[in-house]
Amino acid sequence: MKSFYTAACMLLFFYTHAQTIQDGLMMPKGDLCTGFLFTHDRWTNYWEGTLKRENGNIGTITTNSLTWLGNYGITDKINFIAMLPYVSTRASQGVLSGMQGLQDLTLAVKYNALEKSLGRGTFRGFVVGSYATPVSDYSFDFLPLSIGLGTQRVSGRVTLNYSWPNGWYVNGTTAYTWRSNVTLDRPSYYSDGQNFLTNEVWMPNVMDFSFMAGRIKNGLELILAYHQQNTLGGGDIRRQDMPFVSNRMNFSRVEATGMYYLPMIKNLAVRAQTGYTLAGRNVGQSFYVTAGVLYTFHFSKKL
Amino acid sequence: MKLLKILVPSLLVALLWSCNKEVEKSPALPALEPLRLDEIAGSWTPVILSNNYSLQVPLAAPAATTSDAYKAELTTIKNAQAGLTKQQRDVIAYWSVGAVIRWNQIMRELVARYNLPPAPREDGTYVFPDAENPFADPAFPFANPPYAARAYAYVSIAQYDALKAAWYYKYLYNRAAPYMVDASVQSLVPRTSLPAYPSEDAVLSGVTAEMLKILFPASVEQITRLAADQRNAALWSGKAAPSDISAGLALGKSVASVITAPGSRFRTDGMGNAVGNAALWKELQDSVGFGDFYKSAQMPWLSLESPPRPPMLPNFGKVLTWNISPAQLVAERPAPPPSTSSEKMKQELAEVKKYADNATREELRITHKWADGAGTYAPPGHWNHIAEESVVNARFSEVRAARAYALLNMALHNAGVGCWEAKYYYFNPRPSQLDPSIKTKTGLPNFPSYTSGHSTFSASASVVLGYLFPDRAQFFTSEAKEASMSRLYGAIHYRSDIEVGYSHGVLLAAYTVNFAQSDGAGN
Numbered sequence: 146m147k148s149f150y151t152a153a154c155m156l157l158f159f160y161t162h163a164q165t166i167q168d169g170l171m172m173p174k175g176d177l178c179t180g181f182l183f184t185h186d187r188w189t190n191y192w193e194g195t196l197k198r199e200n201g202n203i204g205t206i207t208t209n210s211l212t213w214l215g216n217y218g219i220t221d222k223i224n225f226i227a228m229l230p231y232v233s234t235r236a237s238q239g240v241l242s243g244m245q246g247l248q249d250l251t252l253a254v255k256y257n258a259l260e261k262s263l264g265r266g267t268f269r270g271f272v273v274g275s276y277a278t279p280v281s282d283y284s285f286d287f288l289p290l291s292i293g294l295g296t297q298r299v300s301g302r303v304t305l306n307y308s309w310p311n312g313w314y315v316n317g318t319t320a321y322t323w324r325s326n327v328t329l330d331r332p333s334y335y336s337d338g339q340n341f342l343t344n345e346v347w348m349p350n351v352m353d354f355s356f357m358a359g360r361i362k363n364g365l366e367l368i369l370a371y372h373q374q375n376t377l378g379g380g381d382i383r384r385q386d387m388p389f390v391s392n393r394m395n396f397s398r399v400e401a402t403g404m405y406y407l408p409m410i411k412n413l414a415v416r417a418q419t420g421y422t423l424a425g426r427n428v429g430q431s432f433y434v435t436a437g438v439l440y441t442f443h444f445s446k447k448l
Numbered sequence: 449m450k451l452l453k454i455l456v457p458s459l460l461v462a463l464l465w466s467c468n469k470e471v472e473k474s475p476a477l478p479a480l481e482p483l484r485l486d487e488i489a490g491s492w493t494p495v496i497l498s499n500n501y502s503l504q505v506p507l508a509a510p511a512a513t514t515s516d517a518y519k520a521e522l523t524t525i526k527n528a529q530a531g532l533t534k535q536q537r538d539v540i541a542y543w544s545v546g547a548v549i550r551w552n553q554i555m556r557e558l559v560a561r562y563n564l565p566p567a568p569r570e571d572g573t574y575v576f577p578d579a580e581n582p583f584a585d586p587a588f589p590f591a592n593p594p595y596a597a598r599a600y601a602y603v604s605i606a607q608y609d610a611l612k613a614a615w616y617y618k619y620l621y622n623r624a625a626p627y628m629v630d631a632s633v634q635s636l637v638p639r640t641s642l643p644a645y646p647s648e649d650a651v652l653s654g655v656t657a658e659m660l661k662i663l664f665p666a667s668v669e670q671i672t673r674l675a676a677d678q679r680n681a682a683l684w685s686g687k688a689a690p691s692d693i694s695a696g697l698a699l700g701k702s703v704a705s706v707i708t709a710p711g712s713r714f715r716t717d718g719m720g721n722a723v724g725n726a727a728l729w730k731e732l733q734d735s736v737g738f739g740d741f742y743k744s745a746q747m748p749w750l751s752l753e754s755p756p757r758p759p760m761l762p763n764f765g766k767v768l769t770w771n772i773s774p775a776q777l778v779a780e781r782p783a784p785p786p787s788t789s790s791e792k793m794k795q796e797l798a799e800v801k802k803y804a805d806n807a808t809r810e811e812l813r814i815t816h817k818w819a820d821g822a823g824t825y826a827p828p829g830h831w832n833h834i835a836e837e838s839v840v841n842a843r844f845s846e847v848r849a850a851r852a853y854a855l856l857n858m859a860l861h862n863a864g865v866g867c868w869e870a871k872y873y874y875f876n877p878r879p880s881q882l883d884p885s886i887k888t889k890t891g892l893p894n895f896p897s898y899t900s901g902h903s904t905f906s907a908s909a910s911v912v913l914g915y916l917f918p919d920r921a922q923f924f925t926s927e928a929k930e931a932s933m934s935r936l937y938g939a940i941h942y943r944s945d946i947e948v949g950y951s952h953g954v955l956l957a958a959y960t961v962n963f964a965q966s967d968g969a970g971n
Contacts, residue, residue, distance in 0.1 A: 333827075333830070
């Protein structure tokens, strides 16, 4: 089993990715894996549109989040996944206030649609449908200090996985995410060259993909991943302007993850992850670390 | 197969859900059917022009509707109407709402586009926008609230004066609209008996485009295209003949050239000096504002931006106002704020701190509703937006709609100047300067605290709008009070900034209401 990470990076930490959602592994029927993960994310440089810069009026933006997650095996082939982060932001310079609160609840169903032996290893295919919605009335109109983007999302994902008997595996995954429009607290806004006389903001949809390679051996799992996300529309941050909720937020990132099942305490795993943004548009160049503990309950296990 | 069974339905659901996402740029508005034509608007008091239009902006008499030349023009219209495309009909529908309203919306868009402060350079200094190089970084202008207030006022006044001149000629020459002259010309907009020569649309297109090209030169392409669209819509809709349009365009342009002539008020009202210079910024710091009020006991305002930014338009308080003389403006200056070393200031600071730490979600909503900061149409634009619904519902003629915006924007400009005069006279620090632990819920403006611009702008606007639309006076007042308080909730103003700014705004607006009461237009 594996768990997940919050991709808690500036404008993008709002896409709380679950690796459980992206990976090629399943919880067996009746098992529940649950736990908490703490993520510390920070960035100083950001891309104002495509221009990379820093800004003395915010300094470094730090986002800390604590995420609860659960992954339950409804059957061996169908998992139900849920997660909910509490997020807190602050700026190291300037006068702008940080914000905090419960962010978005994600609910997902993952289905192992395909599994067959191929060569020496096993080939698997997964589809995931997920839904995410804000669970608190946070303001998303105070970027980069807002804790989220306030949009509801429906996402469809396909993952292909190939694993070898010696514990190595490779994984490719892609998803398309539909995002609902959002409603601002103000009656007008400027976006992408036009001034809108409404509080409703069109939210472009999002596409992402990842490649990862990993190995599970003797209770230790190591993963390297490349992740890219593209927002399919939206305006750029203008020169010396604040970011806006519907900006075209793109980024590519590398990530490394380690997970270890403690030999002395059965069913308990510790997990650590780090990631770094290589390139982006309208996002911060974030560096993050995540650490957490996960515990597996075997509810249906025959004793 | 199993994969398809899940994927296909979920994709369908998601697609359906994403279909209706399109957001309209502005709400649907009805085509203008004015309740009154305001036949005597040519005799209403002009703001800038003299009331001798035939001397200042002469316009020759048109050809008779029976002439061959005019008949050829009618053929031109009929030919155009025979082949109208969907796109051309959309242009007609867009402008049919009322060109004063449309240009006001466009102006708000231009302000929002240029309301961005210059970015600091590598060496920590700032370059000011250059009108001679408007496409550079920083772009010209920086349409901050004072710049915006003055721009909204000049454009609205120019439109208002130009339309009064147009009305004067319309009823002097009394040439009917093409759709009245020839039954085979369709009227694709609501029919009125307003004389067509000169075309009010062409007048507006000419005067507005000329003003906007000076105020927002880097958007010349959009401005020019929209102005041409407006004239085309007037012709395609059967409302104006080519000669109505060319006469209107000429009249509109000549009104703009009178208003912006060398040596005119527009060129000499003090805006050119509003930015100040390094010596002035230092002097303001050393002597705590122009007022030199407390000298030793008072802490001067400091920029809290990083790197520190020169204060916004310190000489804007010396720019000429409308309906108020410079001496009257100084006489209306608010009493001094509590000294930064006083007990009263400590109490006010504690109240700001309370909101900074404990604002409710509702208070945050109000803060963001009225933020109107960088990148927006600014507080004067917000009040123009608020006015729109009332102007539409009142079904004003174009000239009366222009009057409403001119009165509103004169008052907003005056509020801006009066508030800036006080800000730089007292040079009072922001709450976050006196207590760095105060973090704000909205952008902190880069100019002194006392008095609150939002409060002054909003109070003035609500008084003028309440005069024009008495049925909604209570609504305007409650909006203005909410706008004022939003600055305390956002932790960027003390209560005295807000309360004194509000009263000041009410006082200044009385001058504009006085003007309105005697301009010959009735309420």
